[in-house]
Amino acid sequence: MDTELYKKEFEEIFIQHFPKVRTFAAILLKSEQEAEDIAQDIFVKLWEQPDLWEKNLVRNYLYTMVKNHIFNRIKRKNIESKYLYSQINSHSLTEMEEFKDPLNEIYHEELQLLLKLALEQMPDKRRQVFEMSRFMHLSNHTIAEKMDLSIRTVEQHIYLALKDLKKIILIALFFIKF
Amino acid sequence: MGNYFNKIIDLFVKTDVSADFQAEFQKWLTAEKFSEEKDSALKSLWQKTEEGNFAGISSQTQQSLGEVHKKIKQRQRKVNIRFLHFWQVSAACLTIALLSTLYFAINKKSVNADLIEQYTPIAEITHLTLPDGTQVQLNSTATLFYPEQFTGETRSVYLIGEANFKVSKNKKQPFIVKSNDLQVTALGTEFNMQVYPGNPILSTTLLSGSVEVRFNNMTTTHILKPNEQLIYNKQTKEDAINYPDIGDITAWQRGELVFKSVTLKEIFTVLERKYPYTFVYALNSLKDDKYMFRFKEKTSLEEVMDIIIGVAGNIRYSIEGDKCYISPL
Structure with missing residues (x-):
């Protein structure tokens, strides 16, 4: 086999799989640049391993490689920046009582993450009001003063925030139970 | 669930x-x-992520392809510089010849070969028997790819991590373990191979029989005799033959931990594979002093850490959740 054929074969695999590897890394690392670096490294290695170019093998191999690369990057970052992460005290959310379930004890961390994700998705004002109310335990009156809002608006924000939370948690619970 | x-x-x-x-x-x-x-x-998520299509290759992908080709050239140049002038041409020819034979050999037989992926999680060791009867012990966080049936002229498997192979005898169908940087060919033999991606040191140790080790980037091959260990450092590109204590090499298969003249950082990397804890420490807080330790099977992480800390002296540790924090005293 000549080098041109070898190159052509490689490029076909590249065109088919490179975008997938890059996208997968980009959505987990939320960084296009890091994703591009990782994807390029993986394919530079793949060039030297034609024995892995076979259709099914290459998919498994690329998944394993991209996952390892992503995990290594994350682990390296974690060691460099020892951050502390805040705990949402889900017990302070009495509205979440109805979701008390033995499974939720096992998946405590996962539930926390879901709650935080729901908070991340909220508009800024709504999240701030909700955090003041449920985590800092401020009264609606105090929040209204601090944020320069009417009490009705504060109540409305809290109502909508709880609705968002329940929606996300309920969907997750639904999948778990059935 | x-x-x-x-x-x-x-x-x-x-x-x-x-x-x-x-x-x-x-x-x-x-x-x-x-x-x-x-x-x-x-x-x-991986399965849902879309593959590229041939009809419309994006300019971004085109650009990445250019970059990758550039990097491949740079790598090849680096490797080639290592050969004496007189070797350069023949090395290049040999590499191409090797790659093409390999390519054809694999292509011919892999028409319906389904590959199986065996992964060993942290803190576990997997025993498996390949379709030809070869016994494999796969160390923690190692992955082995192998076909459902060995149908070609060779029995080829792909390893990431560490494993011990007891190869069943079949002279007509050589057993080949491939990895990122090297491949080991055996006929009927037992050997231990360590090729963890994060570790620049690759090693192959022969317990019995005979194996041939070939580096993917080079044309050099080594034939190992029993009890010989071939070490290759990916960073310095240096290789060496050692004569280690075979009991140390196979210690992991019995659940024992053996460290010989290794730094604390290297020790923690091994402990991270063996125990389900992540080590958190500042890189510059650890000195490069080298230590020797030997632990019996089923030693708990606390017992291991107490001894290491006792010897090293200037650090302390605390275990919280799934983390083991190391900090200077």
């Missing part, structure tokens, strides 16, 4: 999250707890 995992990953992908949350999510993702559940959620 565990659709919490799919849900979290899906939501994370869709949400424009803060830097703090991103760090927390990533820490959760890489934590050992529920790693299987997370892996299957990641796999389903």
